[in-house]
Amino acid sequence: MTSFRQSDRLRNVRYDVRGPILTEAMRLEAEGHDVLRLNLGNMHPFGLEARPEIVDAVAAGLAPAQAYSDSRGIPEAREAVAEHYRRCGIDDVSADDVFLGNGVSELITLTLQALVNPGDEILVPAPDYPTWTGAVNLTGGVPVHYLADEANGWNPSIEDIESKVTPRTRALVMINPNNPTGAVYSEETVRGIADIARRHDLILLSDEIYEELVFGDARHHHAARTAGDDVLCLTFGGLSKAYRVCGYRAGWVVATGPLHRAADLLEGVTLLSNMRVCPNVSGQYAIPVALGAGAPGSPLPADIVDPDGSLERRLALTADALNAIPGVTCVPPRGALYCFPRIDREMFGVADDEAFVLDLLHTEHILVTHGTGFNWPEPDHFRIVCLPDEHVLTRAVASIGDYLARRRR
Ligand SMILES: Cc1ncc(COP(=O)(O)O)c(C=O)c1O
Structure with missing residues (x-):
């Protein structure tokens, strides 16, 4: 039987922000798990409403x-x-x-x-x-x-x-x-x-x-x-x-x-x-x-985009908390909505960053996106969306820190 195939032009087309890791997150959600989705710069689900x-x-x-x-x-x-x-x-x-x-x-x-x-x-x-x-x-x-x-x-x-x-x-x-x-x-x-x-x-x-x-x-x-x-x-x-x-x-x-x-x-x-x-x-x-x-x-x-400075605070808080984790460094973002931290591959034994974020998803129920999904050449970064409330972000980064500490051991 013929299998109906996508065109060859799609061979190198990827959009991992909504790729297989998200599919796995949705499977976990369907099983009843709460997944903290930090994969999309989507404002409204985080309570950030338009004028x-x-x-x-x-x-x-x-x-x-x-x-x-x-x-x-x-x-x-x-x-x-x-x-x-x-x-x-x-x-x-x-x-x-x-x-x-x-x-x-x-x-x-x-x-x-x-x-x-x-x-x-x-x-x-x-x-x-x-x-x-x-x-x-x-x-x-x-x-x-x-x-x-x-x-x-x-x-x-x-x-x-x-x-x-x-x-x-x-x-x-x-x-x-x-x-x-x-x-x-x-x-x-x-x-x-x-x-x-x-x-x-x-x-x-x-x-x-x-x-x-x-x-x-x-x-x-x-x-x-x-x-x-x-x-x-x-x-x-x-x-x-x-x-x-x-x-x-x-x-x-x-x-x-x-x-x-x-x-x-x-x-x-x-x-x-x-x-x-x-x-x-x-x-x-x-x-x-x-x-x-x-x-x-x-x-x-400029007067309406970050009225109470909350986005700026969320970015700074996330970068600081990431930088406090041994083996993680994060250039503090000056704009947009994301942090893109580096992880020490040797310290955490990371050979494949997609497998790394999948494991993080399975153990901590936190969904982030691997750096190679952004065409970064080395498997040593991930992107985290900094839109949730400060206490949620603080907890999320603490969970990531705990997970990494376990990986170290
Ligand atoms: C750099 C960049 N360009 C374009 C887009 C797509 O935006 P739009 O919602 O207008 O399609 C995004 C969305 O995250 C983005 O980060």
Whole structure:
């Protein structure tokens, strides 16, 4: 009998954040175990709610949302996105440069499908948000990983990136603030990356979905602003994180720079946007109110993303508690929602980090994600989501510490 098989293009496509370990966690839950899920940056299950105006705007939009919209999204939402970037100092952005999508996730795949020919190389950070590597593989392109340097606050080395450019390189992906490391790149780093794109005529694909989630003295620098007029930059953003509405699937990609040279590519992005007809329309109604466009005196995003400083505290507390475990080190995150600690492989006898997180799940009922799931080359890291209440996080890290102490013995 024939077995019906998936396409060969999926051979190198992985998304372990929702992979086999989650399936095992769900099996344990079905058996009646309580599993603490620290695998997804999903705000609402942790009691982190959106501003009520955002929810109300979507509710009020449900009637008109019965219709398909323009394939790029409703004009008022695209204008709100353009206005957001103009406010951030990226002049000249207009609603025509904005494509809305069902979250950044859809737009990553769509954009890479429009851009990449088989064999084209795309520079992607390691570790990365794995949709990037997966989507490059899906198109038949080749993800070429450049390393983020843990010893330098997880900033990528500009020299390492440049050494990996070849005649086949088409684009350079940066994720800033970074998932999974929590790094927020300095202006110098962003400029260095933009300069490489300029020197080698690469497209800068800048995933800035965590742009408002920066803490302490960290500052976010938009790649599009730093790169200026002569680098084609596609900036990805959305409402899933700072605005806490992951489920509305409201994301965008914005094209800036020498657009006259990008007409053919953008025609391709438009074609693929037309083929998926339009993004979910109801979620788009969240965008104008979330970004505060057109409402004089409405709060700037920075005022609403971490109103009581609780996210910042949760990240700091988790990093401190991890660093207190012998054999574990964690670069304190400066942005986003995660810690990405290193474990001493020899001390804990870890040969396979997926097996390690599976064992942690079985013994402690805590679900985290192994570092190789983020295309980190060594099996010596894991990612923990820092969204629960402080006492839950404290208990979770204590359980991880107990588990590791037992592994040591
Ligand atoms: C760096 C990064 N990019 C994109 C996404 C996808 O976001 P969206 O909900 O907009 O699809 C995530 C989600 O966690 C992410 O961490």
